[in-house]
Amino acid sequence: MPDASRTHLVLIPSYNTGERLFSTVQAARAQWSPVWVVIDGSTDGTGERLQQMAADDPGLRVELLPANQGKGAAVLHGLRAAQAAGYTHALTMDSDGQHPADLIPTFMAASQSRPETMVLGRPVFDASAPLLRVRGRRVSNGWTQLETLFAGVGDSLYGFRVYPVPDLIAVMARQPWMRRFDFDTEAVVRLAWRGVKPVNIDAPVKYLTAEEGGVSHFRYGRDNVLLTWMHTRLMIEFVLRLPGLVWRKLRGAPPFQA
Numbered sequence: 001m002p003d004a005s006r007t008h009l010v011l012i013p014s015y016n017t018g019e020r021l022f023s024t025v026q027a028a029r030a031q032w033s034p035v036w037v038v039i040d041g042s043t044d045g046t047g048e049r050l051q052q053m054a055a056d057d058p059g060l061r062v063e064l065l066p067a068n069q070g071k072g073a074a075v076l077h078g079l080r081a082a083q084a085a086g087y088t089h090a091l092t093m094d095s096d097g098q099h100p101a102d103l104i105p106t107f108m109a110a111s112q113s114r115p116e117t118m119v120l121g122r123p124v125f126d127a128s129a130p131l132l133r134v135r136g137r138r139v140s141n142g143w144t145q146l147e148t149l150f151a152g153v154g155d156s157l158y159g160f161r162v163y164p165v166p167d168l169i170a171v172m173a174r175q176p177w178m179r180r181f182d183f184d185t186e187a188v189v190r191l192a193w194r195g196v197k198p199v200n201i202d203a204p205v206k207y208l209t210a211e212e213g214g215v216s217h218f219r220y221g222r223d224n225v226l227l228t229w230m231h232t233r234l235m236i237e238f239v240l241r242l243p244g245l246v247w248r249k250l251r252g253a254p255p256f257q258a
Contacts (some may be wrong), residue, residue, distance in 0.1 A: 004033040004059055007088045008108050008162070013074035014047075014095035015040040025050065025060065027101035028093065032108065033059035037095070038078045041068035071159075072183030076172050083165050089115065091162045099160040100203050110199050111162040118196050119162040120188065121203040122154035128207040140185060143231045147238045148192040149245045154200030156185040163187070167196050182230040189234055193241060195248065 010032050014021050021037075028035045039047035039062065047064045054060040065077060075092055082090055089111050093099040099121070110119045125134055137157050144156035161184075171190040172178050178186045192198065238245075 002033050009087050010035040011078045011090040011092050012037045012095050013071050016042045016044045017095040020097045021046050021095045024095050024097050031104040036061045038063045038074040040074040041065050070180030072179040079169050093160050107162050117199045119199045121158045121160035122200045123158045123205040124202050147189050147234045151192040153188050153198050159184045
């Protein structure tokens with residue numbers, strides 16, 4: 001097992017992920033310490049079982065929320081606990097096995113060398129990726145590029161990324177959104193507005209079938225409506241921020257690329 005970091009941790013929100021959660025956590029622990037898991041009101045018993053694992057593993061911490069609040073809310077809970085414990089950065093990854101745990105050290109090293117940035121995974125899809133979702137994210141990415149005035153965000157939806165903890169807590173504390181599926185995209189937009197530059201690193205994404213233990217809580221209708229409402233809000237705010245964003249872009253350096 002790797003030595004424990006005092007600044008960077010892995011943060012995994014989970015809701016009714018089933019057995020796949022345990023292999024995801026084990027893979028993350030093989031690459032990094034500490035790993036924190038926030039169980040977002042799961043009713044499948046995984047939280048209690050994971051707590052038993054954590055009792056024998058000082059590098060694993062499990063937080064149980066009493067009711068499901070959404071991915072963003074679970075991440076925010078973990079971020080606040082991490083800040084209270086003295087951590088400065090958190091790598092978020094999904095609990096369903098889609099994200100490449102073997103790249104955790106690469107992403108953490110990029111963050112440690114440029115701690116003022118956000119390190120974003122840029123997804124590399126294989127044949128398992130649903131075409132509808134791949135096309136849909138292109139639309140969301142296009143809006144994100146405009147909303148950030150082409151700040152260099154490689155992908156707005158891929159949740160495998162390293163955030164500076166104080167900055168993300170600050171932007172989330174100022175408004176009531178970013179608590180559910182809208183979290184990943186709105187986080188990068190608001191951090192870019194705050195002046196946090198992106199570092200983009202290619203990373204594979206795997207869409208697991210139900211037979212492979214894959215679990216998805218994405219709902220095309222509900223969550224696309226949520227994304228549409230999110231981009232509407234962001235565009236209105238973008239127009240209001242536009243003079244300041246243009247001024248800062250003219251004075252600032254180009255975004256980092258890995």
